[in-house]
Amino acid sequence: MGKRLILRGVNLDIEANTIVSVIGPAHSGKTTLLRVINRLIETQREFMRSGDVLLDDAEVRRLDIDVLRRRVGLIFATPVPLPGTIFDNIAYGPRLQHHHRRQQLADLVEHSLRSAFLWDEVKDRLSTSALRLSGGQQQRLCIARTIAVDPEVIMMDEPTSGLDPISTAQIETAMRELKKQYTWVLVTNNTKQAARVSDKVAFFLSGELIEMGEAAQIFTKPKDPRTDDYVSGRIG
Amino acid sequence: MILRPLAWQRIVWFALAAMTLFTLVVLFFIIGFITSKGAHVITLKFLFGMPERMGKEGGILPTIIATIYISLLAIAIATPIGVGSAVYLCEYTRESPITRVIRFGADALAGVPSIIFGLFGFILFVIRLRMGWSLLAGGLTLAFMILPTIIRTSEEAIRAVPYNLREVSYSLGGAKSQTIVRVVLPNALPGILTGVILGMGRSVAETAVVIFTAGSSLLMPKSLFDPARTMAVHFYILAREGLSMERAYGTALLLIIAILLINVVAYLLMYRLTRKMR
Structure with missing residues (x-):
């Protein structure tokens, strides 16, 4: 069986209510990092990790997995609406916890869609299929769906890689507006996006955290020459 | 012989179209033939009457009832077991020599001639478990017969559900069982239903199994423990024993x-x- 070391010697702190971007070329372990944090990696294949991943001082493996995954949401690169209505998509998480009261659900759906800046576009067609939304709308639907389970951290894995500039801007706006409520971890291939939205930036290369710092510092005065090469577009 | 590509294309197109046409012609010939022979037999009395003189006269109501009972029974038994096995194979096991053996077994079982299932059902249910010739023995044996089909079609359907839907459910805090019930099965439902319908069709049309396990009584079945004759068996007996060809065709058309x-x-x-x- 193939054994590969995907991440090594990673040590980073993510402060509450900030936007942290994780940048780096393909295959540098960015997606794996997110999947280790919410333990989604455990559903896939055999893997081993050493070291600790702490969420408010609690190692994530000590938390109940469903609690962990509600506290730390994950948005995927391609928007994945569940087949079903817009309403059912947002209500999916709450229903898993046996919230079934109609009015309560309706309020929660409205709140979540408003938070993701999608309410005005879909309020008249909540009972139509989520698959009919545009790509950008679908991605905001995914954000709303995550918000509906009341997370503390929202991780996004290249959430705008398939979206047009306007949809991208809408998602970035949502992130900035919602910084007060949530902590954001944004994996992105787009260094300009990282520069636009982040408070801090972590640069990964071949599974190693090369450098982490304030966004302005990373993009103007990187300490490591490899960071400099990447953010200035010489490699990557 | 060297032909221009365009000429080849024409020939291939013609050959393929001819094959399709041939299939359709055969199908419509069979349906047309049976309709022309049997349509005039089908009257209200034929549908809702009791058979008289071994089926030479009268209706076929008991065989219609028996067909409905026995195939619904088979489906009701085979569907939960089949879908459950498919879920287990897809969601709870990793690909391994054991799962390959199970899958191979299901495929092999699907290819076993139905008369062997009939014999098996006869020995196990009718004799050994003392059910006698009955709807229950017939339904159970038919369930065994269609089980492999339902397992394999359900498995295909479940595997066709995109993995990222499961990941969405997990990342919203969904447990595996919740994910299966709320995401995987609803999305696999059309495929699962296809298998169930195939099984239903095979149960309705089956003769060998039913003769062995449910018998060929022309009386109206009053309980699951009564013997009965399905439409397919009735058709077979009418034709085989030369009782009434036109009534056989009428039954076939209804089938x-x-x-x-x-x-x-x-x-x-x-x-x-x-x-x-x-």
């Missing part, structure tokens, strides 16, 4: 209509169930 109806109803059901998802 075809029944299978057509099952398919149409299942299709409509499927459409209703998946409408919200589109």
